[in-house]
Amino acid sequence: MVTAVAQRLASQRKEIDDTLATFALSPTQLQEVKAKMRVELERGLKKDTHPTASVKMLPTYVYRTPDGTERGKYLALDLGGTNFRVLVVKIRTGMRNSVRMYNKIYAIPLEIMQGTGEELFDHIVQCISDFLDYMGMKNTRLPLGFTFSFPCNQTGIDKGDLVSWTKGFKATDCEGYDVVDMLREAIKRRNEFDLDIVAIVNDTVGTMMTCAYEDPKCQIGLIAGTGSNVCYMEEMKNIELVEGDEGQMCVNTEWGGFGENDNIEDIRTRYDREVDGGSLNPGKQRFEKMTSGMYLGEIVRQILIDLTKRGLLFRGRITERLKTKGIFETNDRLALLQVRSILQSLGLDSTCDDSIIVKEVCGAVSRRAAQLCGAGMAAVVDKIRENRGLDHLEITVGIDKYLYAMRFSDETLRDIMARFRREMENGLGGDTNPTATVKMLPTFVRSIPDGSEKGDFIALDLGGSNFRILRVKVSHEKKQTVQMESQIYETPEDIIHGSGSRLFDHVAECLGDFMEKQKIKDKKLPVGFTFSFPCAHSKLDEAVLLTWTKRFKASGVEGMDVVKLLNKAIKKRGVNIMAVVNDTVGTMMTCGFDDQRCEVGIIIGTGTNACYMEELRHIDMVEGDEGRMCINTEWGAFGDDGTLEDIRTEFDREIDRGSLNPGKQLFEKMVSGMYMGELVRLILVKMAKEGLLFEGRITPELLTKGKFETKHVSAIEKSKEGLTKAKEILTRLGVEPSEDDCIAVQHVCAIVSFRSANLIAATLGAILTRLKDNKNSPRLRTTVGIDGSLYKMHPQYSRRLHKTVRRLVPESDVRFLLSESGSGKGAAMVTAWASRLTQYRHMTLFCFPDGDLGVKSFNMQLS
Numbered sequence: 001m002v003t004a005v006a007q008r009l010a011s012q013r014k015e016i017d018d019t020l021a022t023f024a025l026s027p028t029q030l031q032e033v034k035a036k037m038r039v040e041l042e043r044g045l046k047k048d049t050h051p052t053a054s055v056k057m058l059p060t061y062v063y064r065t066p067d068g069t070e071r072g073k074y075l076a077l078d079l080g081g082t083n084f085r086v087l088v089v090k091i092r093t094g095m096r097n098s099v100r101m102y103n104k105i106y107a108i109p110l111e112i113m114q115g116t117g118e119e120l121f122d123h124i125v126q127c128i129s130d131f132l133d134y135m136g137m138k139n140t141r142l143p144l145g146f147t148f149s150f151p152c153n154q155t156g157i158d159k160g161d162l163v164s165w166t167k168g169f170k171a172t173d174c175e176g177y178d179v180v181d182m183l184r185e186a187i188k189r190r191n192e193f194d195l196d197i198v199a200i201v202n203d204t205v206g207t208m209m210t211c212a213y214e215d216p217k218c219q220i221g222l223i224a225g226t227g228s229n230v231c232y233m234e235e236m237k238n239i240e241l242v243e244g245d246e247g248q249m250c251v252n253t254e255w256g257g258f259g260e261n262d263n264i265e266d267i268r269t270r271y272d273r274e275v276d277g278g279s280l281n282p283g284k285q286r287f288e289k290m291t292s293g294m295y296l297g298e299i300v301r302q303i304l305i306d307l308t309k310r311g312l313l314f315r316g317r318i319t320e321r322l323k324t325k326g327i328f329e330t331n332d333r334l335a336l337l338q339v340r341s342i343l344q345s346l347g348l349d350s351t352c353d354d355s356i357i358v359k360e361v362c363g364a365v366s367r368r369a370a371q372l373c374g375a376g377m378a379a380v381v382d383k384i385r386e387n388r389g390l391d392h393l394e395i396t397v398g399i400d401k402y403l404y405a406m407r408f409s410d411e412t413l414r415d416i417m418a419r420f421r422r423e424m425e426n427g428l429g430g431d432t433n434p435t436a437t438v439k440m441l442p443t444f445v446r447s448i449p450d451g452s453e454k455g456d457f458i459a460l461d462l463g464g465s466n467f468r469i470l471r472v473k474v475s476h477e478k479k480q481t482v483q484m485e486s487q488i489y490e491t492p493e494d495i496i497h498g499s500g501s502r503l504f505d506h507v508a509e510c511l512g513d514f515m516e517k518q519k520i521k522d523k524k525l526p527v528g529f530t531f532s533f534p535c536a537h538s539k540l541d542e543a544v545l546l547t548w549t550k551r552f553k554a555s556g557v558e559g560m561d562v563v564k565l566l567n568k569a570i571k572k573r574g575v576n577i578m579a580v581v582n583d584t585v586g587t588m589m590t591c592g593f594d595d596q597r598c599e600v601g602i603i604i605g606t607g608t609n610a611c612y613m614e615e616l617r618h619i620d621m622v623e624g625d626e627g628r629m630c631i632n633t634e635w636g637a638f639g640d641d642g643t644l645e646d647i648r649t650e651f652d653r654e655i656d657r658g659s660l661n662p663g664k665q666l667f668e669k670m671v672s673g674m675y676m677g678e679l680v681r682l683i684l685v686k687m688a689k690e691g692l693l694f695e696g697r698i699t700p701e702l703l704t705k706g707k708f709e710t711k712h713v714s715a716i717e718k719s720k721e722g723l724t725k726a727k728e729i730l731t732r733l734g735v736e737p738s739e740d741d742c743i744a745v746q747h748v749c750a751i752v753s754f755r756s757a758n759l760i761a762a763t764l765g766a767i768l769t770r771l772k773d774n775k776n777s778p779r780l781r782t783t784v785g786i787d788g789s790l791y792k793m794h795p796q797y798s799r800r801l802h803k804t805v806r807r808l809v810p811e812s813d814v815r816f817l818l819s820e821s822g823s824g825k826g827a828a829m830v831t832a833w834a835s836r837l838t839q840y841r842h843m844t845l846f847c848f849p850d851g852d853l854g855v856k857s858f859n860m861q862l863s
């Protein structure tokens with residue numbers, strides 16, 4: 001008995017396995033797909049084979065990818081994907097390009113998708129009309145770009161005859177006609193507004209252009225959505241359908257049609273044929289029907305029906321729902337439990353075994369889809385590589401492999417975000433703080449400026465790439481205004497590495513010089529001190545240096561109160577240090593002056609760090625539960641206990657070994673400006689040693705620490721002159737770089753700087769989610785004050801950072817506000833409070849237990 005059951009189960013299992021095996025493609029089969037795709041790409045490009053080619057290789061009249069000089073305001077339509085969208089896109093140029101978008105999604109009812117062409121275009125124009133009303137833009141004649149995700153025979157950038165509908169569309173009287181004309185006529189029919197239709201592009205082209213805006217090296221656009229398609233930059237001389245041999249043009253491959261000439265019948269299954277037969281365009285788009293979202297669910301459904309009929313599933317019962325087209329959407333990452341509940345919601349009474357089988361079916365179908373896309377992609381990449389006649393691609397792909405460990409998926413970044421959140425909690429907790437690596441130092445700053453600060457102050461700013469002394473005058477006539485003058489002073493290496501007393505004497509001397517120049521020698525101005533190192537505060541004007549970081553290493557200062565040390569040195573100048581703030585705090589305060597919402601300050605410069613406003617009740621190290629206090633996280637030390645070992649590379653270890661503080665500030669050493677150039681240099685040395693660069697040439701300059709600087713990374717990553725810069729910089733290192741070398745070095749720089757932006761996005765993401773949780777609100781709206789040379793000078797850094805943060809913390813609206821004037825203004829604000837408090841103290845002889853304050857508590861005391 002038992003064996004009979006077991007035998008039946010085994011044979012059922014075998015039947016299921018055999019069915020799914022037809023979806024498993026061997027490496028040889030995939031190679032064949034790639035080779036066949038490659039042949040079709042060629043046939044589509046050639047005049048005589050084009051008419052019979054299954055991959056149409058349509059010219060797009062897009063000659064180049066964006067170069068960052070684009071600007072203006074455009075209307076855009078996006079038709080053919082899952083949604084129909086109308087958008088306004090504003091591209092501005094300022095210090096960095098900025099793109100703003102507003103969009104609205106509209107439904108296209110099935111009867112319109114499959115009605116008449118006139119109805120379809122009237123509907124589109126009606127949606128545009130609604131959108132223009134909504135945006136209040138009916139009377140501006142905007143240029144319009146039309147993303148139309150169907151194959152079009154284009155004869156110009158604004159002319160495109162629809163070849164044939166694909167996916168879910170089938171409106172009559174459109175195939176063979178110019179889509180732009182049809183749209184124009186519909187606008188005329190409505191006679192309500194006017195638009196200049198300037199371009200029609202396929203969605204793949206739109207995607208490539210969007211990404212090229214981020215990364216100029218992007219030359220391929222892939223859509224794997226409702227449909228499946230690819231475009232790429234082809235050499236004009238290979239596009240026989242278009243006159244001219246110079247330069248490049250983007251080609252819309254329409255690879256979805258691959259297989260229409262029966263050349264992949266060997267890998268199509270009976271389920272593929274069933275799906276095809278039941279579609280709007282039988283026999284067409286065969287590759288698309290094996291790879292894209294619109295069809296994968298259908299394939300799954302066909303397999304399930306078959307397995308059920310054969311008694312292998314759902315106890316052999318086929319429900320009406322299962323017979324309904326389109327009930328499945330494919331998602332192979334669903335957990336078993338989810339599969340079960342989906343099946344239940346579809347009225348399919350499933351056992352646990354059933355869920356397992358369904359999950360396997362989904363996996364097999366989507367795995368094959370991914371593999372087929374991969375094979376197709378490999379054909380396109382091969383084609384591009386051959387065109388260039390160079391190994392560029394090989395190089396970038398090669399480097400990617402080499403530096404694989406520096407590229408993180410969002411999943412990894414989310415994991416790092418979670419780790420940092422735990423570190424923050426450890427730092428805040430009373431029991432865990434003593435051993436925490438991320439110190440979460442209380443700053444005794446309890447709010448951002450409220451607009452009432454005034455006075456005349458001196459600010460010292462020590463610890464970043466410059467030592468600066470500033471005079472900050474805050475006046476109050478009607479409006480609060482700030483006047484600043486500043487001077488930069490040298491801090492020679494022998495001074496920052498000498499004795500502490502010499503360092504502070506030097507600061508005092510510079511201060512004397514500054515006061516003389518400002519003619520304020522006799523004024524006893526309050527001084528605020530931005531000191532960009534980790535300090536333990538017990539009040540605003542007491543700051544014990546925990547440890548030096550970055551370039552500093554003066555003896556006899558660690559463990560001491562820097563206020564005392566500095567006051568001693570400047571005593572004879574008659575001024576007094578009122579407050580010490582970290583640069584992150586100064587930055588947050590500077591930005592908070594302009595934007596009341598600012599509650600985070602970050603520095604991405606020589607070093608890196610962040611501060612933010614934390615609820616006092618969560619800060620075990622400080623008494624009191626009411627209100628908030630700014631916490632200096634000192635996130636540079638993240639990883640010092642080994643938490644980041646899995647993502648540190650051999651290069652990171654080498655940087656650390658050669659630093660002033662081995663074993664410390666491990667996160668900072670992976671991301672900040674002081675180390676980035678060095679990281680790139682070490683990678684280049686290793687690659688040269690392995691013969692991957694400079695024909696193996698290694699020069700003494702290349703081997704010299706500090707010869708490759710972070711500002712070089714920034715220069716090399718500029719989109720326009722980057723390669724020329726690379727050549728200049730590498731030539732100075734004596735390595736005689738080839739063009740390929742320059743491209744490779746640019747790529748290395750991008751990987752290293754990208755990693756930095758990604759890691760910072762993760763730690764910042766952790767702070768943002770914490771803020772959100774503290775506020776107990778579903779969405780966080782906040783401003784991050786930000787400063788630092790790397791962030792300011794690197795051409796792509798800020799954009800990458802912002803983008804990743806938005807991806808990692810989608811439930812937030814974050815404004816990044818650059819502190820144009822450094823941290824001095826913010827330090828002056830804190831000093832203003834501190835000196836008011838002192839005056840108050842003198843007046844009343846009232847003794848505060850701690851010298852800290854925030855605007856709120858302070859105003860209360862005064863009134």
Ligand code: BG6
Binds near residue numbers: 461466532607789823
């Ligand atoms: C400056 C701030 O703008 O940026 C300093 O005034 C801060 O306080 C510095 O330390 C950080 O950037 P970098 O690149 O100079 O270390």
Ligand code: GLC
Binds near residue numbers: 148150227228230288
């Ligand atoms: C279909 C269309 C193609 C489009 C793709 C992705 O394959 O024919 O033009 O790019 O879907 O949306």
Ligand code: GLC
Binds near residue numbers: 533550610668
């Ligand atoms: C270092 C310091 C930190 C500072 C940061 C940015 O990480 O330890 O205090 O904020 O550099 O300058």
